[in-house]
Amino acid sequence: MGYAVAGVDIGSTTAKSVVINEKGEILGKSLAPVGVKIVQDAEKSFEAAVASAGLSKDDVEFIAGTGYGRFKIYFGQAVITEISCHAKGAHFLFPKTRTVLDIGGQDTKAIRVSERGEVIDFAMNDKCSAGTGRFLDICAEALGYHVSEIGEASLKATYPVKISSTCTVFAESEVISQVSRGKSPENILAGLHRSIAYRSISLLRRVGIVPELTFTGGVSRNVGLVNTLEELLGMKVNVSPLSQYLGALGAALFALERVMGAEGSEEEKEEVVTV
Numbered sequence: 001m002g003y004a005v006a007g008v009d010i011g012s013t014t015a016k017s018v019v020i021n022e023k024g025e026i027l028g029k030s031l032a033p034v035g036v037k038i039v040q041d042a043e044k045s046f047e048a049a050v051a052s053a054g055l056s057k058d059d060v061e062f063i064a065g066t067g068y069g070r071f072k073i074y075f076g077q078a079v080i081t082e083i084s085c086h087a088k089g090a091h092f093l094f095p096k097t098r099t100v101l102d103i104g105g106q107d108t109k110a111i112r113v114s115e116r117g118e119v120i121d122f123a124m125n126d127k128c129s130a131g132t133g134r135f136l137d138i139c140a141e142a143l144g145y146h147v148s149e150i151g152e153a154s155l156k157a158t159y160p161v162k163i164s165s166t167c168t169v170f171a172e173s174e175v176i177s178q179v180s181r182g183k184s185p186e187n188i189l190a191g192l193h194r195s196i197a198y199r200s201i202s203l204l205r206r207v208g209i210v211p212e213l214t215f216t217g218g219v220s221r222n223v224g225l226v227n228t229l230e231e232l233l234g235m236k237v238n239v240s241p242l243s244q245y246l247g248a249l250g251a252a253l254f255a256l257e258r259v260m261g262a263e264g265s266e267e268e269k270e271e272v273v274t275v
């Protein structure tokens with residue numbers, strides 16, 4: 001039997017863990033909300049992924065942590081920035097990836113990657129929740145949807161409503177006032193997706209939009225936003241059912257390199273801090 005390593009991504013809203021074998025194949029994974037007890041949520045996330053792989057914790061040779069809450073993963077052997085992990089995970093699934101857009105619960109990142117999946121440059125918006133998952137969560141709720149439904153719903157739009165507020169708080173009241181003006185929820189959702197797509201594209205321009213572009217993070221599960229990005233960019237956007245796990249997968253791949261003793265680049269080595 002080969003061996004197993006794990007990547008644990010403790011995000012601002014969601015914990016993701018994956019367990020992979022020596023070939024990089026996913027043996028198990030887990031996804032659960034992160035609450036105030038981050039340390040316990042991290043442990044639970046790892047344990048659920050191990051259980052879904054049909055393994056025990058002792059079977060896992062190396063655990064790498066990443067994400068906003070990565071310093072709360074006390075059981076791991078390494079912490080790595082989520083920028084490096086998303087780049088690595090995206091490159092693993094889509095080897096021609098040269099640009100990554102990661103939209104999570106509270107921030108958006110644009111990352112340029114090399115042919116080897118290493119970070120060349122990045123830009124991020126983490127100052128406010130405009131254009132992030134949180135923004136969509138709140139606007140979806142104001143329209144009576146769960147965020148997982150708004151992608152499909154927006155595909156029925158006939159004429160996207162122009163949303164001028166970029167601030168989450170103002171956008172929520174703008175959404176409510178558009179409803180009272182008789183605009184359909186589908187058209188409002190399509191307008192919200194347009195506004196996020198424009199913001200994302202301007203962030204992407206800061207690093208350069210070189211194909212292929214891979215979209216990662218939980219918001220990449222929104223088919224309406226994916227289609228809008230493709231339409232406005234005039235290019236295909238890679239997404240996968242695993243897109244929300246790509247930070248965790250990237251961390252697991254770094255763990256694998258550690259176990260296999262693979263030589264990482266000097267830049268990668270600097271980012272890997274053993275705790």
Ligand code: ADP
Nearest residue numbers: 011012013014104105133148217218219221222
């Ligand atoms: P973080 O790492 O910051 O916790 P994630 O990358 O896990 O964030 O993304 C979380 C966000 O993904 C949520 O705020 C939500 O808006 C979005 N999301 C989660 N599941 C879905 C889904 N099924 N469809 C569309 N959006 C989703």
